[in-house]
Amino acid sequence: QVTLKESGPGILQPSHTLSLTCSFSGFSLSTYGMGVSWIRQPSGKGLEWLASIWWNGNTYNNPSLKSRLTVSKDTSNNQAFLKVTSVDTADTATYYCAHTPSNGFDYWGQGVMVTVSS
Amino acid sequence: DIQMTQSPASLSASLGETVSIECLASEDIYNNLAWYQQKPGKSPQLLIYYASSLQDGVPSRFSGSGSGTQYSLKINSLESEDAATYFCLQDSEYPYTFGAGTKLELK
Numbered sequence: 001q002v003t004l005k006e007s008g009p010g011i012l013q014p015s016h017t018l019s020l021t022c023s024f025s026g027f028s029l030s031t032y033g034m035g036v037s038w039i040r041q042p043s044g045k046g047l048e049w050l051a052s053i054w055w056n057g058n059t060y061n062n063p064s065l066k067s068r069l070t071v072s073k074d075t076s077n078n079q080a081f082l083k084v085t086s087v088d089t090a091d092t093a094t095y096y097c098a099h100t101p102s103n104g105f106d107y108w109g110q111g112v113m114v115t116v117s118s
Numbered sequence: 119d120i121q122m123t124q125s126p127a128s129l130s131a132s133l134g135e136t137v138s139i140e141c142l143a144s145e146d147i148y149n150n151l152a153w154y155q156q157k158p159g160k161s162p163q164l165l166i167y168y169a170s171s172l173q174d175g176v177p178s179r180f181s182g183s184g185s186g187t188q189y190s191l192k193i194n195s196l197e198s199e200d201a202a203t204y205f206c207l208q209d210s211e212y213p214y215t216f217g218a219g220t221k222l223e224l225k
Contacts, residue, residue, distance in 0.1 A: 037214075047154075047162065047205055049214040062213040096161060104152035104209055106173065108161035 002026035002099050004036075004109035011115045018084040018114060022097030026107075029055055029075050035100035036080040038071065040093040041111075048093075052100055053080055087116045120144050120208050124217025132225045136194045139220045141206035143187040150210035153182055153191045155202045156219075162205060166191060198224055 008020040020038070027034055037052040051061045051071040061069040070083040084091060094113050098105035121144040131137045141151065149169040154162035164173045166182035169189055179194040193200055201224045206217040 046218050047207075047216040049207075049216070052212075052214075060212045064213065104164055104167040104207060105162075106164045106167070108163075111161055 002107040004097050004099060004107060006095060006097050006109045006112040008095065008112045008114055010113065011117060012087060013118055014088050014116055015086055018082075018087050018091065018116075020082045020084075020095055020097075020112065020114075022080040022082070022109060024078050024080070024097070024099070024109075027099060028078070029053070029073050029080065031055055033102055036073070037098045037100040037105055038080075038082045038095065039098060039105065039108075040091075040095045042093045050084075050095075051082060054100075089116050092116045119213055120147060120211060120215055122206055122208055122215050122217040124206055124220055126220060127218065128221045128223065130223045130225055131196055133196055133198060135196050136192065137196065137222065138193075139191045139204050139206075139222075141184075141189045141191075141217045143189070143208055143210075146186050147208045147210035149185060150208060151182070151184065151189045152207045152209065153180075154205045154207065155200075156205065157202045165204075193222075196224060200224065 004024040035054040038050040053059045053071045059071050068085045073080045094111040096111045097109045099107040123142040125140050151169045153166040156162040165180050170182045181192045204220045
């Protein structure tokens, strides 16, 4: 059974770096074809894909966030990570991680709310 | 970036009715299209992947179709639990992009 759970700071100040962790079970990020993606959703709004990391270490980021995103993984501990630098209020959202096989995001975490506020 | 234009933005239908939601891609996405259902306060749930493949555990009243740039989600015999917001996603190329969503209300 695939499960994922996001964790993060809850609230942080503008210009700081947001660090999120996705802890998962039921699959390995060292298995061929497996990936984890990050998606966010501002309250009451739509979904935005942020980044994906794959079993082979390849990463892909949404260029709309320029170079603010870093995604990484710890295969041994079944975790994936997302860092967003220089946050501002527009980064306030619920952040999800999702299991990413070859098509779509089939299992999602419950999401973690992140508020950027001074 | 591939733009996904989803319509309608909202929809009101009665129990037992059949509804369709459309997504139009700005270029050919080669059936790399998924549909999600999201209820308030919950994570999106995958319904359909690769345009027409039903995800395990999803009721057969949900179906997907389309090709090229035009795709649709059909829900037959609406049930009360189908009240939700529905999103399409193209994962044909990066950056992956979502439709803006369709809010389905049951009368």
